[in-house]
Amino acid sequence: MSEPVLKTESLHKSFGSLEVTRSVSIELPRGARHALIGPNGAGKTTLINLITGQLTPDSGRILLDGADITATPVAARVHRGLTRTFQINTLFPDLTPIEAVTMAVCEREGKASQFWRPLTAHAEAIGEAFEILTRLRLGDDAMRTTRHLPYGKQRLLEMALALATKPKVLLLDEPAAGVPKDESAMLFSVIAALPEDMTILFIEHDMSIVFTFATRIVVLVSGGVLLEDEPDVVRSDPRVREVYLGQAHG
Amino acid sequence: MIGNLAIVLFDGLAFGMLLFVLSVGLSVTLGLMNFVNLAHGAFAMLGGYATVVATRELGLPFLWSLPVAFIVAALVSVAFERTLFRRLYRAGELNQVLFTIGLVFVAAASAAYVFGTAQQPIELPEFLRGVTEFAGFRFGSYRIFLIVVALVITGLLVLGLEYTRFGAQVRAAVDNQRAAQGLGIDVDSVFAMTFALGSGLAGLGGALAIEMVGLDPSFGFHYLVYMMIVVSVGGLGSIAGSFVAASLLGVADVAGKYFVPELGAFMIYLVMVVILFMRPQGLIGKR
Amino acid sequence: MLNARTAADPHAWLRRQARWSPWEVVFWLATIIPFYFFPTYLTLASQVAVTALFAISVDLVLGYAGIITLGHAMFFGLGAYFAGLLTKTGWGEPLSGLVLAGLFAALIGFLVSFIIVRVQHLALLMITLGLGLLTAELANSLGWLTGGTDGLQGVDVWPIFSRFEFDLWGYTAYAYALIVLFIGVVASQRIVHSSFGLSLRGVRENLTRMPAIGSPYRRHLQIAYTISAGLAGIAGAVLTQTTETVSLDSLSFQRSADVVVMLILGGTGRLYGAILGAAIFMIARDQLSGMNPQYWYFWIGVLLMVVVLVVPNGILGGLSRLVRGRGT
Numbered sequence: 001m002s003e004p005v006l007k008t009e010s011l012h013k014s015f016g017s018l019e020v021t022r023s024v025s026i027e028l029p030r031g032a033r034h035a036l037i038g039p040n041g042a043g044k045t046t047l048i049n050l051i052t053g054q055l056t057p058d059s060g061r062i063l064l065d066g067a068d069i070t071a072t073p074v075a076a077r078v079h080r081g082l083t084r085t086f087q088i089n090t091l092f093p094d095l096t097p098i099e100a101v102t103m104a105v106c107e108r109e110g111k112a113s114q115f116w117r118p119l120t121a122h123a124e125a126i127g128e129a130f131e132i133l134t135r136l137r138l139g140d141d142a143m144r145t146t147r148h149l150p151y152g153k154q155r156l157l158e159m160a161l162a163l164a165t166k167p168k169v170l171l172l173d174e175p176a177a178g179v180p181k182d183e184s185a186m187l188f189s190v191i192a193a194l195p196e197d198m199t200i201l202f203i204e205h206d207m208s209i210v211f212t213f214a215t216r217i218v219v220l221v222s223g224g225v226l227l228e229d230e231p232d233v234v235r236s237d238p239r240v241r242e243v244y245l246g247q248a249h250g
Numbered sequence: 251m252i253g254n255l256a257i258v259l260f261d262g263l264a265f266g267m268l269l270f271v272l273s274v275g276l277s278v279t280l281g282l283m284n285f286v287n288l289a290h291g292a293f294a295m296l297g298g299y300a301t302v303v304a305t306r307e308l309g310l311p312f313l314w315s316l317p318v319a320f321i322v323a324a325l326v327s328v329a330f331e332r333t334l335f336r337r338l339y340r341a342g343e344l345n346q347v348l349f350t351i352g353l354v355f356v357a358a359a360s361a362a363y364v365f366g367t368a369q370q371p372i373e374l375p376e377f378l379r380g381v382t383e384f385a386g387f388r389f390g391s392y393r394i395f396l397i398v399v400a401l402v403i404t405g406l407l408v409l410g411l412e413y414t415r416f417g418a419q420v421r422a423a424v425d426n427q428r429a430a431q432g433l434g435i436d437v438d439s440v441f442a443m444t445f446a447l448g449s450g451l452a453g454l455g456g457a458l459a460i461e462m463v464g465l466d467p468s469f470g471f472h473y474l475v476y477m478m479i480v481v482s483v484g485g486l487g488s489i490a491g492s493f494v495a496a497s498l499l500g501v502a503d504v505a506g507k508y509f510v511p512e513l514g515a516f517m518i519y520l521v522m523v524v525i526l527f528m529r530p531q532g533l534i535g536k537r
Numbered sequence: 538m539l540n541a542r543t544a545a546d547p548h549a550w551l552r553r554q555a556r557w558s559p560w561e562v563v564f565w566l567a568t569i570i571p572f573y574f575f576p577t578y579l580t581l582a583s584q585v586a587v588t589a590l591f592a593i594s595v596d597l598v599l600g601y602a603g604i605i606t607l608g609h610a611m612f613f614g615l616g617a618y619f620a621g622l623l624t625k626t627g628w629g630e631p632l633s634g635l636v637l638a639g640l641f642a643a644l645i646g647f648l649v650s651f652i653i654v655r656v657q658h659l660a661l662l663m664i665t666l667g668l669g670l671l672t673a674e675l676a677n678s679l680g681w682l683t684g685g686t687d688g689l690q691g692v693d694v695w696p697i698f699s700r701f702e703f704d705l706w707g708y709t710a711y712a713y714a715l716i717v718l719f720i721g722v723v724a725s726q727r728i729v730h731s732s733f734g735l736s737l738r739g740v741r742e743n744l745t746r747m748p749a750i751g752s753p754y755r756r757h758l759q760i761a762y763t764i765s766a767g768l769a770g771i772a773g774a775v776l777t778q779t780t781e782t783v784s785l786d787s788l789s790f791q792r793s794a795d796v797v798v799m800l801i802l803g804g805t806g807r808l809y810g811a812i813l814g815a816a817i818f819m820i821a822r823d824q825l826s827g828m829n830p831q832y833w834y835f836w837i838g839v840l841l842m843v844v845v846l847v848v849p850n851g852i853l854g855g856l857s858r859l860v861r862g863r864g865t
Contacts (some may be wrong), residue, residue, distance in 0.1 A: 355838030
């Protein structure tokens, strides 16, 4: 197996006396389609916050392409190709999708500090933004104010913003959270169509989706990794059934 | 020189205690709801005018007019809280600042209309006038009274917060509002009560302030800056923080005016900016 | 066919957003009216222009970048004093004085911006307020330099291009202030419609998302704050040059507060809201100048409460909603 693109080494995080992340070591090889599952409160979002830098771990290391990024600020991690989406829409309500995504492209290209050059002069950035939106079936809504978009389209925009940073590693925090079932299948078909060499870790609660799209599954329970294996193994593991199904039906 | 220093320290402490009574309510309500209530200054002024009316028009003795100031400010403030302020809890700081400063403007103009722009005189009982001699120093009797009142209030607040059920609810709500709600605490009414209590204290402070710093329609505006400094430097929702910050500010203000009058309030603003830059959450702030 | 294509073309759409509207042309034509019909009000008109420029500088940080400031008079006053003191050194040429005053205020703004971008909420409010107050105190106590409460006297400004003397009636003053305002608006529009301006709106709309799309947003805010301080300084310098005096009032908290009121009244984040708010505020104050200032602030207070509760986007925001609401 080749060198992993993203790697965590025994990450720890506590809030007061509450241990939310315990000794988490995971590896994502290039082009991975890993799912991160676990009952509510297992610390899935916290793990993503640690990896992308919204939170700082108490101990442990995070490596991107072999380089230690544990102390690197959020924005700098994004520039190195590590991007996330948010479980709760974290958008720009009064901007249109074309404005928001163009902004993300300009930030990536380091053009966002140019205060004297008109936005429209960045034709390539605008073109790229529109291309991303079109790919995510938001082309017709590109010039509507974000706050007026239906919820499902806002979820797509959440992803479009992340894609505009040209990520090598993309962490998706419940991309289909709150979306009706038929639309969530559409969302995941968009994810399935992403470039093969893009490394993806996604959190998802719907097991049928997890087993369709993930090539490997990480099971997180009470902040620690219970199991990491291929879908078939995870599906038949008695501990997973107990923890996960017990929770789901309890 | 040492005599001067002692008097300056004493006067500063007395002024600081006044600032504490004026500000502590604002600190707790800000900590509870993150509501930047600049109208707190207007409630303080209201308490001052309530005392003026109670002593001059109704003939109440000064000491009996103090609870009147408290109650009037508490009742009026809670009426505003229930009808207007609550619409602004989610409105962002700027809107809160603008709305409540608007209220301060209106209050100042109304006070000028009713009472005129002159300083209001107040009749003190005999034992609060003049000076008390102690260890060779002459201390103003009223300032001693002020310090005692402030210390009693501090004691009551600390005990009340620590040992009463209501106090526990307030602490829980300041700490973590959602968790408190989860525990079945009615944060809404806890807040209304706290708001009334805090504004009542401001009203009491306004009444106590008349003898020391005077009362005119600009009071709400003028002392607002002092109150905001106490609250932000002390740290939101912290009684101890407000106490420390108010004492420091009081002593610094009096000492500055005494020893380096040419600098005015420059040092105070500078110290505030530096402290807030180093510790944006205030000296004893949780957030 | 062609129309349908351009409607879906993002480039064309974005160009339309930055285009001048007919209203703006009408507005600028209307600014010439005072020369011909209200020559007795030229002094007021130039003060409106100065204040409008100041309000625009505040709009850049408050309206576009979402940084609350209660102490922006600091930069206005620094520019005003710089321009005044410069003439006392024997150099009274106004245009270079204007530029230098702007650069000076911008430099101070740049230094202050390191503090501003690191704090939020109440601390930010109090730090901007505190910096404004301490600058005013400083100017007051440095009486040998600033003239203290008497103000800076003996400011001698040379004629513009050695030709246009600042006359008693204020023709030159208003023309000068108006041209500087116009340049200020055009420059601000250029900034607002750049990729930088877009990122500023991003910061205002969602601060937490900005780092997650790789934005060094603190640097953006610093740039915005510096530009805004410079613009405020230029506004202050124009006031000095057109009135040939500087008073402590130029640094006062009152000025910082009034400008926020004007901005909220007119509508934030749309430049012309700042101009409209400044014009209404200044003209109303002039018309009601016979009124006791206490009562003037009564109405300002009522107005503030009504605006916050009823039209949170200001007059211009409310109007544009009405117009758009009818259109669709």
